[in-house]
Amino acid sequence: MPWTKKDLLGLEKLTAEEITIILDTAKAFSQIATRSIKKVPALQGKTVVNLFFEPSTRTRVSFEVAEKRLSADIVNVNIAASSVTKGETLLDTVKNLCAYRIDAIVVRHSCAGVPHYLAENIEPSIVNAGDGMHEHPTQALLDIYTLREKFGDLKGLKVAIVGDISHSRVARSNIWGLQKLGAKVTVVGPSTLMPREIEKMGEGVEVSYDLPATLKKVDAVNMLRIQREREQQVQFPSLREYARYFGLSTKLIDQTPESLIVMHPGPINRGVELSGTVADGPRSVILQQVTNGLAVRMAVLFLVTGGTKISEE
Amino acid sequence: MKTLIINGTIVDPSQKLEGKGYLRIEDGKIKECALGEAPKALNDEKVIDAKGAYVTPGFIDLHVHLREPGQESKETIESGSNAAVAGGFSTIVCMPNTIPPIDHVSLVKFILLEGKRVGKANVLPTGTISKGRAGEELSEIGEMYKAGIVAITDDGSPVMNSFLMSRASEYAKMFDLLVMDHCEDINFKGSMNEGFYSTKLGLRGTPSISEEIMLMRDILVAGYTGGRIHLQHVSTGLGIYMVRDAKSRGVKVTCEVTPHHMSLTDADLETYDTNFKMSPPLRTEKDRQKLIEGLMDGTVDCIATDHAPHTYTNKDVEFDNAPNGIIGMETALPVSYTTLVKENKMPVMRLVELMSTNPAKILRLKAKGSLKAGSDADVTVWSADTEYKIDTAAFKSKARNCPFQGKSVYGKVNLTIVGGEVKYEA
Numbered sequence: 001m002p003w004t005k006k007d008l009l010g011l012e013k014l015t016a017e018e019i020t021i022i023l024d025t026a027k028a029f030s031q032i033a034t035r036s037i038k039k040v041p042a043l044q045g046k047t048v049v050n051l052f053f054e055p056s057t058r059t060r061v062s063f064e065v066a067e068k069r070l071s072a073d074i075v076n077v078n079i080a081a082s083s084v085t086k087g088e089t090l091l092d093t094v095k096n097l098c099a100y101r102i103d104a105i106v107v108r109h110s111c112a113g114v115p116h117y118l119a120e121n122i123e124p125s126i127v128n129a130g131d132g133m134h135e136h137p138t139q140a141l142l143d144i145y146t147l148r149e150k151f152g153d154l155k156g157l158k159v160a161i162v163g164d165i166s167h168s169r170v171a172r173s174n175i176w177g178l179q180k181l182g183a184k185v186t187v188v189g190p191s192t193l194m195p196r197e198i199e200k201m202g203e204g205v206e207v208s209y210d211l212p213a214t215l216k217k218v219d220a221v222n223m224l225r226i227q228r229e230r231e232q233q234v235q236f237p238s239l240r241e242y243a244r245y246f247g248l249s250t251k252l253i254d255q256t257p258e259s260l261i262v263m264h265p266g267p268i269n270r271g272v273e274l275s276g277t278v279a280d281g282p283r284s285v286i287l288q289q290v291t292n293g294l295a296v297r298m299a300v301l302f303l304v305t306g307g308t309k310i311s312e313e
Numbered sequence: 314m315k316t317l318i319i320n321g322t323i324v325d326p327s328q329k330l331e332g333k334g335y336l337r338i339e340d341g342k343i344k345e346c347a348l349g350e351a352p353k354a355l356n357d358e359k360v361i362d363a364k365g366a367y368v369t370p371g372f373i374d375l376h377v378h379l380r381e382p383g384q385e386s387k388e389t390i391e392s393g394s395n396a397a398v399a400g401g402f403s404t405i406v407c408m409p410n411t412i413p414p415i416d417h418v419s420l421v422k423f424i425l426l427e428g429k430r431v432g433k434a435n436v437l438p439t440g441t442i443s444k445g446r447a448g449e450e451l452s453e454i455g456e457m458y459k460a461g462i463v464a465i466t467d468d469g470s471p472v473m474n475s476f477l478m479s480r481a482s483e484y485a486k487m488f489d490l491l492v493m494d495h496c497e498d499i500n501f502k503g504s505m506n507e508g509f510y511s512t513k514l515g516l517r518g519t520p521s522i523s524e525e526i527m528l529m530r531d532i533l534v535a536g537y538t539g540g541r542i543h544l545q546h547v548s549t550g551l552g553i554y555m556v557r558d559a560k561s562r563g564v565k566v567t568c569e570v571t572p573h574h575m576s577l578t579d580a581d582l583e584t585y586d587t588n589f590k591m592s593p594p595l596r597t598e599k600d601r602q603k604l605i606e607g608l609m610d611g612t613v614d615c616i617a618t619d620h621a622p623h624t625y626t627n628k629d630v631e632f633d634n635a636p637n638g639i640i641g642m643e644t645a646l647p648v649s650y651t652t653l654v655k656e657n658k659m660p661v662m663r664l665v666e667l668m669s670t671n672p673a674k675i676l677r678l679k680a681k682g683s684l685k686a687g688s689d690a691d692v693t694v695w696s697a698d699t700e701y702k703i704d705t706a707a708f709k710s711k712a713r714n715c716p717f718q719g720k721s722v723y724g725k726v727n728l729t730i731v732g733g734e735v736k737y738e739a
Contacts, residue, residue, distance in 0.1 A: 112516050112585070114631050117585060133517070135515065172513075196520075198512050201512070
């Protein structure tokens with residue numbers, strides 16, 4: 001089955017086959033990073049706009065490197081969401097970009113549904129680089145890629161996602177993607193940061209408030225970055241208390257099975273959700289995730305702009 | 314001017330009248346309303362043939378936003394009045410969240426004058442509870458009452474301060490004036506109902522308790538002061554339960570349900586279409602079923618639209634940034650009829666009670682909501698025999714923020730008579 005979609009809006013609407021195509025394509029692209037000349041002409045002559053309405057370093061850089069290695073022409077547009085609401089509408093901004101006959105837009109926005117809204121209204125391919133609390137498909141794909149690299153088939157694999165599940169697009173995309181490939185997901189976090197009826201997202205989804213108990217039963221744990229911004233002050237009392245219940249400490253990691261791997265989408269709050277020792281320790285695959293992210297994003301950009309499955313030469 | 318309406322099915326809950334009959338109008342009043350064979354028309358009498366149609370007292374919408382003054386690009390008293398009569402509404406009650414808000418007698422007079430100048434539906438103003446709708450001090454309620462307001466409300470916003478709410482209720486009681494409240498604890502902030510769909514869509518949810526807490530607060534206030542409080546757009550199952558309980562204890566509360574809350578749910582938001590965004594938000598299917606139960610069993614007093622026009626540009630934005638509200642006057646009858654009568658076997662008599670008789674009672678409009686001889690000749694003639702698709706392009710409202718575009722429905726207004734004059738004809 002070939003890839004047919006123009007956009008990558010989220011993992012909810014993708015089939016297991018489509019996810020597998022992306023992962024297989026990424027596998028092929030991963031070789032490129034090992035060459036002395038790390039560039040292929042796959043997107044030569046195509047223009048990709050990185051349209052970020054939210055500050056981002058990691059994801060934006062990852063996309064930018066991916067685009068450069070595919071030989072695409074790149075335009076970076078960073079707009080604070082607030083200035084848009086004051087003047088030009090989002091659609092006007094984007095339609096102006098489209099007037100340059102660009103080929104793809106990588107978009108990040110603090111409002112859920114923006115990539116879908118754009119995809120309905122404009123021609124170029126849309127790649128969702130994170131929309132509000134909704135989805136962050138390329139992050140979940142690189143997480144899944146990393147898991148596949150470690151464990152092979154994901155069927156029956158148990159993954160815990162820990163932290164602020166409520167506000168996490170990474171968690172949602174992972175839940176959809178992992179379940180489609182047959183894995184089971186336990187979401188762990190304070191009850192105030194657990195969205196309502198999340199267990200209805202699928203039969204493979206479980207909720208837990210007990211991190212030590214969960215870690216004894218899973219193959220991998222994905223520690224989400226915890227932030228305590230203005231609104232969060234009524235969600236949990238302090239970072240100290242959070243770390244005590246939901247932080248992954250050296251002591252806690254020692255009580256888990258040796259095979260457990262530790263993931264984190266970054267950036268890490270060392271000493272809060274993850275101890276520095278664990279982050280840098282042998283269980284951590286955090287930097288592999290970053291490397292894999294590049295291959296996954298190359299694959300996604302390649303596929304949505306009309307590339308067909310490349311061969312593993 | 315004299316009019317004789319023949320061959321229609323008269324439905325008038327105020328007289329428990331239903332059947333083939335005729336209606337006589339003279340000098341803006343109902344002259345005669347009876348079942349049976351119509352008499353011969355008088356020479357100077359205009360005859361209207363209502364064959365195959367219902368002839369009912371004119372609909373009354375006690376919750377519309379006309380946006381004038383201040384936001385005339387969304388709607389005006391003129392365009393809103395045209396939309397009203399096209400939807401079968403002979404009387405509409407406009408909310409005071411205009412710019413500036415209707416918190417002073419001068420603005421009340423402006424609304425009344427402009428409504429009369431347009432001369433379509435009866436436009437009845439409400440005044441704010443608090444000055445500037447700021448929720449701090451009482452508006453000059455007595456002055457506005459004298460000028461013609463039919464209720465006070467800070468609609469658009471709730472009255473968060475319970476002390477102010479109890480004072481407003483106590484004060485309005487002197488004039489037997491209705492207090493309407495938009496029940497919402499604004500400390501809960503969200504773009505849609507909190508539940509599975511908000512989790513799935515990654516949109517911030519407003520929980521049902523945000524509405525229910527304030528609804529219960531209002532019931533407590535009404536019970537304590539003895540004043541009349543009307544609970545606007547009740548959207549949750551528990552809300553219906555609480556109103557039912559309050560009424561059984563003799564508390565003077567009434568409530569409305571909108572056509573959109575009775576027909577749509579939070580599952581409809583999957584496309585991120587901003588025409589499904591309003592406050593209170595669309596709730597769950599379980600809530601929707603409880604609203605229908607309340608509409609059927611008499612707990613709910615009336616249907617009101619919360620007609621909330623916005624320009625295309627206002628709504629064509631990110632979901633989170635879109636304003637709340639949808640228009641409703643031109644879809645109220647078809648959506649309510651299809652949902653309640655077609656799908657839930659509600660008697661037409663009850664539907665008319667919800668759309669005319671009861672809103673008139675709530676507003677203490679003694680000459681309206683009835684076809685009794687001597688009543689104002691506000692009449693809606695409508696039919697429900699053929700299915701059709703809602704087409705927003707044909708709307709008289711300035712706005713098109715409607716979630717029902719293309720929906721197959723029954724129930725169409727043929728004729729709206731206000732004060733004895735035909736103000737709309739399909």
